Amino acid sequence: MQRSKQQPKSLWQRMWEPKDVQSIAPAKKVLTYIVLIAWTFVVLFPLYWLFITSFKLPIHVSDGPFYIPFIDFQPSLHAWEYIFVDLGSDTLRPYMNSVIIAFISTALAVFIGSMSAYALTRIEYKPKVGSIMGFIAILGLVVYLTVSIKMAWQLSLSIGGALFLMFIFAFNKHFKRSLNNNDILFWIISQRIMPPVVSVLPIYIMFQQSGLLDTHFALIVTYMAVNLPIAVWLMRDFFARIPVDLEESAMLDGASRMRVFLTIFMPLAKPGLAATTMLILILSWNEYLLALFLSTADAQTMPLMVAAQNATRGPQWWYMSVLIVVMIIPVLIAAAFMGRLISKGQLGGAVKG
């Protein structure tokens, strides 16, 4: 900087040095744009391709590639017609299912997750190792009774519950070693590591036993459960940044904890809430494996329908593309809405930690 002030700058130097701290050097700016535009192409081209494929006739796909509608091929609405007119209600039903299941389960996961995340940032829990061991042992016993001895699950579960209560009352005071909030948090997030294939059969049996298979309820509850860890984990990060004094003054004014949580924390963490909601919404909107097992007809969701377009006649690219395109729309709208919340919150500055 010193040197450049004394000597006249060569063009090369000027290209690589910013005029002032706020702006970017011209050459750097050009490079930045090249990279960003290249990446935009990487991101948008597959979507563009899906979009135009939805207007192609089978012959356009098998003779391809054709790139621009009206110029190198004549677009046709046949696929859109098939999906929305011929299949009509068969498309609308999974679509509505997806909307209902994804939005409700997301709302529940975020709300319940936020509650726990708040608790984990503000309250210190000390569950005792001994009690947990006891609990696991009893749960193991319940599973053994149900699976091996074929005892009715209602019965074994109540036996387990009773045993556990007795156990707690008898031994709780004698345990010394305890865990802390971080351990609880990790225990919660570790549930997300579980591959769904492992848990899906027990869950299937559970819903089958209670006659809830192939209902919205089953999928909502399952999605809520699998996404809850992420909600807790992300929301805790956001809550941790909110200064303690805000709530302390409210507590001194006599506000209850619930009230503090609902009226002070939730509004302050809006950007965090929006980001978390977005991520969980995307995860449950697009989930395939669990839906495959837990739904048959009534609760079938969109990803299943997309996968279904791969048939013995070869993948029906045109139908598939229509479905994928219409599947993006609700999420895109939600994202636009949430995106506004996210950036607003960041500008607000109240949350800066």
Next chain:
Amino acid sequence: MLAADKEVQRTRAPKRKVDFRQWLDQEAPKLLILPTVLIILGLAIYPLLLSAYLALSRFKLVRGGFELKYVGFRNFEKLISGSQQYHFVGTLGEILLWEWAIISVVISGFGYWLWRYFSGASKKKVTIIGSIGRLITVAVFSVLTILAFTVLNDTGRPGSLMVTLFYVFAGVSIQFAIALGLALLCAQNIRGKNFFRMAFFIPIMVTPVGIAYAFRMMMDMSQGPFSPVWHLLGLGDFAWAGDAWLARWVVLIGDSWQWIPFLFMVLLAAIENQPKEQIEAAQLDGASSWRVFKDITFPAIAPVAATAVLIRLIEAFKIIDLPNILTNGGPGIATESMTLHSFIAWRTQDLGGSAAVGYSLLFIAVVVCVSFFNFIGQRTAAKGA
């Protein structure tokens, strides 16, 4: 319920009639966390235990129902040393001398790290859990290192275990690097920032099944959009699907396309939230952009980055849709991830085998994630604070 019992801030209520509101307030610590604990117990822990039982048994259909026969660790034995060894562990090859040299260097590195901990050189308190955790980490990573050299050479062939680890480690590092680069570029004071931010986020919204199909179209060498390019390069009749490594990379490209947006968004938010004053001061002092990044930006975003990477790691272990639809796990078993392996076993009623693969995946994923959380995540958190 467990946790709330031991809440320390709880003050014993005096014995008097309490109305509902007061009760609610008093029990708030319990009530706040109870739903999460119950839901996880019901829909995660209970299935986990039930499938633990499945992993140790053989599922058989019998007249009017099914029968579970306890077989001990047979299902695991089959995967690790039995008839499914090629499928899970891989085909074992010969380790060359120089490879042994690398392995011993890596393992002595682990050993040194352990020694530092136990001798107190790392200035950390030696605890029982800490020691066990470190021993498990070192053991698992050493075994995986040896395994990597055994199956990834000319004479060996990786099974679903090593393929999954490839997806996880290569995938997450590449995705993190690209996402960080894009986030740094986007965080600059440029026009059109909001457009890029929105556009870059879109891929994650596409359903993975859809992404897999989209990439099948993209990667079609003869009818896909890039086929003229391949023809120009003389590759028109070339098939990535026939080559094990190319097929794996194609799966990885699809996975990256989907997940870079997630890391990008999180990192961008973190970069934009870092204190501006410090950076401006450093720039006035004439610090290079690299220095600014290394000394200010990176430490500031490290905790958020660690969380994002952890979440990404967890999801990466579960990769299934892409290999399933792009290649059905082929050529041979080259692109088969552990989740797909487990799913295929499930589909053919081999529930025990399926659960055993799932459990192995759970074990490795937990070790990797816990190690990351404890030894990297917490360190960055400490630095960033």
Next chain:
Amino acid sequence: MKLAKMMKPGTLKKLSVALATTTALGVCATQAAAKQYDGVTVNVMTFTGPQIAEPLQRHAPKFQEMTGAKVNIITVPFSDLYTKLLTDFVTNTNSVDAAVFAPQWMVDYADPGYLENLSSRIAKDSALEADDISGFFRSFSTQYQGQPYMITLDGDFHMVYYRSDVLKAAGLEPPKTWDEYLAVAKAVNGQDMNGDGKADYGSCISKKRNAQAYWSIMSIAGGYLQGKGTSQGAFFDTKDMKPLVNNEAFAAALNIYKDTSKYAPADEINLDVGDTRSLFISGRCALTLDWGDIGTLAIDPKSSKVIDKVGAIALPGSKSVLNRETGKLEACTATSCPHAVGGVNRAPYAAFGGWSGGINASGDVKVKNAAYDFFSYVSQPAQSNADVTKGITGFNPYRKSQFNSIDNWVKAGMSEEAAKNYLGAIKDSLNSPNMMLDLRIPKNQNYQQVVLDTAIARFLAGEIDVNQTMQSIEEGWNELNEDLGKDDQLKLYKATLGQK
């Protein structure tokens, strides 16, 4: 509306006329009592079409109009159908009232009693015209231990299709042996076969893993493995349940299978049947190995570029056959291949057995009756004789009347010559005394879709060589035999072959 959209106006008119006549004559049993199933809903599960699902979906509204029963067609991907059904039955969920699936899987469903025995219903049902259904489907494919559990909706045979124009131009005959198949593929590979200026391929066979490719290897191996007629079987030695996969015959088949890739698209290893079908009908392949579908797909003017340029022939065979004592391949003699024609032993493979409908035994009687009547309605000649000529239905001919009435096919757009050729190839396969039956013992899915398919996929990918492949299939099958009880499996295997 939906019905009208999917069919040409002429077809609809004809269909309704046909329907009106049958109704008037009272042939249609379901029609007798008006709206006897009001308020009944039948959930029928099958795999995602449009094939198979399409005709079911199309007939459902008509059926409801006639009988009052609402039929919901539920579809799941092919690879999930077996498990999805089994899970539904085993856990007693019973969300599925009836299903259209591969009869090969029937043993796993019928043995535990999940499927309804249909014998009394079929006996009373004159509209079904059961005698018109070809014997193989009627009395073998849909039966388990001598009792019918399913209704045939589709006929299935593996056959070889060739481009008659390309072969003629090159002066070649359709292949009779697999060596000839390779020779033809080699001779025409690289020619432009659809006039787009690009080189096309000698042979396209679906080889994708976890799809429907494992039938192809058995189609090739059949002629080498089975010479003494259908009851000899091609999977196991009926003496001791020894798998017939580790010998010179199977090695020869593996080599042929791999060699076909030389004259094929480079990504053949990642092609599903759907992909090879669309390659073939867009004129890019000279030869392919497939079920009956190609014949009807090739006459669909919307997608086909090979209308009237396609010939079909029963599976090629071999001039030598396995000696089961020695494991060696030996030249055919009058005793080792009594059914050989011109010294070539062929074993047409009844792969899959044709999509058929079965009914969940634990349903309500009324629902079961409605489900039966629906399947019967779809299978009745009035419906099926038109359906089998259309590519989109996925239904291939299985009734005598369908083989014999060339008119039907000419109306659908085939030339008379092509129709005779196509139907002739199916009839040849069906009437062959050395027809090869599919594996129908319990857990056949594990034998084929897991062990065989994985080993073949690894072989094609070059992970293992011929000997390792044969060893790994043999080990896998022996392991399954031990697990499931070798003697039980042998007994059932012999029963499916009609041996005592």
